[in-house]
Amino acid sequence: MAKRKENSTNMLNEKLIMECDLLYAINKVGGRWKLMILSKLQKRKLRFSEIKREIPTITERMLALQLRELEKDEFVKRTVYAEVPPKVDYELTAVARELIPVWRQLENWAKKHRKYEGVDHVTP
Amino acid sequence: MAKRKENSTNMLNEKLIMECDLLYAINKVGGRWKLMILSKLQKRKLRFSEIKREIPTITERMLALQLRELEKDEFVKRTVYAEVPPKVDYELTAVARELIPVWRQLENWAKKHRKYEGVDHVTP
DNA sequence: CAGTATCCATTAAGATACTG
DNA sequence: CAGTATCTTAATGGATACTG
Numbered sequence: 278m279a280k281r282k283e284n285s286t287n288m289l290n291e292k293l294i295m296e297c298d299l300l301y302a303i304n305k306v307g308g309r310w311k312l313m314i315l316s317k318l319q320k321r322k323l324r325f326s327e328i329k330r331e332i333p334t335i336t337e338r339m340l341a342l343q344l345r346e347l348e349k350d351e352f353v354k355r356t357v358y359a360e361v362p363p364k365v366d367y368e369l370t371a372v373a374r375e376l377i378p379v380w381r382q383l384e385n386w387a388k389k390h391r392k393y394e395g396v397d398h399v400t401p
Numbered sequence: 402m403a404k405r406k407e408n409s410t411n412m413l414n415e416k417l418i419m420e421c422d423l424l425y426a427i428n429k430v431g432g433r434w435k436l437m438i439l440s441k442l443q444k445r446k447l448r449f450s451e452i453k454r455e456i457p458t459i460t461e462r463m464l465a466l467q468l469r470e471l472e473k474d475e476f477v478k479r480t481v482y483a484e485v486p487p488k489v490d491y492e493l494t495a496v497a498r499e500l501i502p503v504w505r506q507l508e509n510w511a512k513k514h515r516k517y518e519g520v521d522h523v524t525p
Numbered sequence: 526c527a528g529t530a531t532c533c534a535t536t537a538a539g540a541t542a543c544t545g
Numbered sequence: 546c547a548g549t550a551t552c553t554t555a556a557t558g559g560a561t562a563c564t565g
Contacts, residue, residue, distance in 0.1 A: 286539060287555060290433065290458050298511035299504050300436050307431035309414065309558075312424055325527050334414050336559055341528060351514075362526045363565085372514045379506045380423050386503065387422035390475075390496045410559060411535065433538075449547050460539060465548060486546045487545085 305350050310335055310343045312380070315352060315373060322356075322368035429474050434459055434467045436504070439476060439497060446480075446492035 294300045306312050310332070317323060317331045329340055344367060347353045352373040358364040418424045430436050434456075441447060441455045453464055468491060471477045476497040482488040 285555080286458070287537095290538085293458060294433055294437065297437070297440075298515070299440070299508040301515055302507040302511040303427065303431060303436055304433075307427060309418055309428075312427055313418065313421070316423070329527095334410070334417060336561095337528065338530090338560090339558065342558090357527095360526095363528085365527060375510055375514075376507075379503060379510065382503045382506070383426040383500075384423040386499060387426040390499075391422070391425055409535080414558085453547095460541090461548065462540090462550090463538065466538090481547095484546095487548085489547060 306352070306376075308343070310339060311347060311352075314340070314343055314347065315369065316380075318353065318367060318369045319377065322366045324364065324366045328367065430476070430500075432467070434463060435471060435476075438464070438467055438471065439493065440504075442477065442491060442493045443501065446490045448488065448490045452491065 295304065306315065313332060313335075314328060317328055323331070325340070325344075328344075329335065329337065332340070344353065344355070348355050348367075351370050353367045354370050356366050356368070358366075419428065430439065437456060437459075438452060441452055447455070449464070449468075452468075453459065453461065456464070468477065468479070472479050472491075475494050477491045478494050480490050480492070482490075
């Protein structure tokens with residue numbers, strides 16, 4: 278799926294950036310949905326449809342895509358149960374859980390400094 | 402510049418996400434270049450051309466765009482000197498500096514956990 | 526239930542040329 | 546020096562229909 282130009286400057290720049298540990302860490306949970314999904318999994322494991330219910334505005338396509346990436350990067354563990362109808366659930370890995378305190382700090386920083394932009398802030 | 406559909410689901414989703422402090426914090430320094438730029442400014446203020454020299458693969462367009470956003474979000478302070486030829490420099494704000502210890506933790510997490518993907522990791 | 530597949534819209538990023 | 550302007554390409558996200 279979509280692997281046009283392996284040696285475009287675009288690709289090279291992305292590789293360059295990901296060589297840096299910090300940039301790697303930020304970019305792996307960047308994007309619109311990943312942290313949102315991870316935050317929903319903090320309390321307990323959830324099924325696909327449960328996550329979808331928690332984040333109603335995400336499409337199934339995006340949810341599936343993001344979950345695949347999070348799984349590949351070992352932020353979540355996917356478990357398939359041999360049942361019918363099918364049952365799959367997702368849970369945070371230990372590696373992901375280690376990030377929670379760091380997220381809290383980021384959150385506190387944001388709470389403290391961001392300017393009010395006419396929205397109510399939410400803590401997931 | 403480009404303000405097509407104000408009420409697309411896309412826009413609504415972006416707003417929703419940014420109501421969360423944590424997601425705000427991550428997304429403000431997300432993207433390919435922002436953290437890279439900020440890290441270069443940790444030691445001292447730099448001029449436009451100096452940043453460009455530190456990050457040779459960024460285009461002038463991208464550097465200018467990212468600096469504008471970082472300025473707007475108050476991560477950097479832009480100073481114009483009334484000289485000719487023109488001189489402008491950029492420095493981290495106090496708000497941005499408060500994030501440095503958090504970055505360090507993220508970095509340590511990444512160092513510890515990321516799998517080796519055939520690249521040498523770099524600490525800026 | 527837990528996804529894929531397909532198609533389209535939006536945004537991010539890059540190349541290059543040009544300017545006060 | 547410190548940028549803009551313009552154009553093109555790549556990546557991301559959304560809508561919708563369909564399936565094992």
